[in-house]
Amino acid sequence: xxxxxxxxxxxxxxxxxxxxxxxxxxxxxxxxxxxxxxxxxxxxxxxxxxxxxxxxxxxxxxxxxxxxxxxxxxxxxxxxxxxxxxxxxxxxxxxxxxxxxxxxxxxxxxxxxxxxxxxxxxxxxxxxxxxxxxxxxxxxxxxxxxxxxxxxxxxxxxxxxxxxxxxxxxxxxxxxxxxxxxxxxxxxxxxxxxxxxxxxxxxxxxxxxxxxxxxxxxxxxxxxxxxxxxxxxxxxxxxxxxxxxxxxxxxxxxxxxxxxxxxxxxxxxxxxxxxxxxxxxx
Numbered sequence: 569x570x571x572x573x574x575x576x577x578x579x580x581x582x583x584x585x586x587x588x589x590x591x592x593x594x595x596x597x598x599x600x601x602x603x604x605x606x607x608x609x610x611x612x613x614x615x616x617x618x619x620x621x622x623x624x625x626x627x628x629x630x631x632x633x634x635x636x637x638x639x640x641x642x643x644x645x646x647x648x649x650x651x652x653x654x655x656x657x658x659x660x661x662x663x664x665x666x667x668x669x670x671x672x673x674x675x676x677x678x679x680x681x682x683x684x685x686x687x688x689x690x691x692x693x694x695x696x697x698x699x700x701x702x703x704x705x706x707x708x709x710x711x712x713x714x715x716x717x718x719x720x721x722x723x724x725x726x727x728x729x730x731x732x733x734x735x736x737x738x739x740x741x742x743x744x745x746x747x748x749x750x751x752x753x754x755x756x757x758x759x760x761x762x763x764x765x766x767x768x769x770x771x772x773x774x775x776x777x778x779x780x781x782x783x784x785x786x787x788x789x790x791x792x793x794x795x796x797x798x799x800x801x802x803x804x805x806x807x808x809x810x811x812x813x814x815x816x817x818x819x820x821x822x823x824x825x826x827x828x829x830x831x832x833x834x835x836x837x838x839x840x841x842x843x844x845x846x847x848x849x850x
Contacts, residue, residue, distance in 0.1 A: 604825065607818040615814050631819035638813070640794055641820065644802040647713070648824070651787075651798060652780040654717040659776045660769055662722040667730025668757050672743055682731070688724045694785070701789055711792045716783065726772050733768040734761065774835045778828055799824050 607615050609625040635641045670682050700719070709715035738761060746756045762769070784800050791797045794805075803820045806813060 601825070601829070604818055605822050607815065608822040610815055610818075612812075612814050615818070627815060628819055631813070631815040634813050634816035635820050638806060638816070639802045639820075641799070641802075643795055644797060644799040645823075647796060648781060648798040648800070651713055651716055651783065652777050654713070655720045655780040656773050656777045658717060658721040659723060659726050660773055663726030663772065664730045664762065664765065664769065665757060666722055666727045667732075667734050668761050670727070670731040671734040671738070672740060685724050685727055689728075697785060697789060700786065704790055710790060711796050713796070715790050716786060717780075720780070723776075726776065729772055730765070730768060733765055737768075738764055770835060774831065777831065781824075781828060 603620075606621055606624055608631060609628040610621050611625070611627050611630075614621055614625060614627075670678065704710055704715045742760065743756055746760055751759070782800060783798060784804075787798050788801050788804075791801070794802060799820065803817060803824070806817050806820075
């Protein structure tokens, strides 16, 4: 009896300790976002005061006005949205199509070609920056949005994810039955495969959209004018050597991050479903 009580007490303490760790981890994760929104409503002098402000101020509108005066804020915001939208839509289409091909077709050198696709993941992105710039320069796409979203249409991560999910979630017998019924190969992909892989598409779409929304290095290299750059790059121009308007930068960053937080909050369940479903083949 006494041993049972000790076991129950130790189990309770372990569970309580786990909850405390989760709460602390959650607070540490949320804290940077919270202070970002708080600082977006403060003046520069208040941000660096001691103690720092812990609650929202009254200067968000003045910080927003500084943004409009110093940078083409809404133009850059549109460029960010357009780039993220085009990369996400094209990635979902071409990666799912390529994943369907690798999963459902037997052709010569299939495994070797898939290995080459995966091998591209071993190359650091920074090493591709100079060859990427030279290629874009040679074809005359400098300072054009297509220079950023066309090369990103079929990433190795997306192809790998779609291929693995289709192999695990869709039996080949279903595809063979559709062929017997007279469906073309594209109809099989469009009408049968795509509806069945919606969780994986949602997950890939969310990951791709967030990554495209935050693009910085390649945008900074390819885009030459303020009118064609995205908001993360344009906000960086406000950080000069002196007289940095940190309140305005925080306001712009808050407006930049807010859609991502909203999308993630709405799609969190879809993300978890896409990451876990299809892991075990029925």
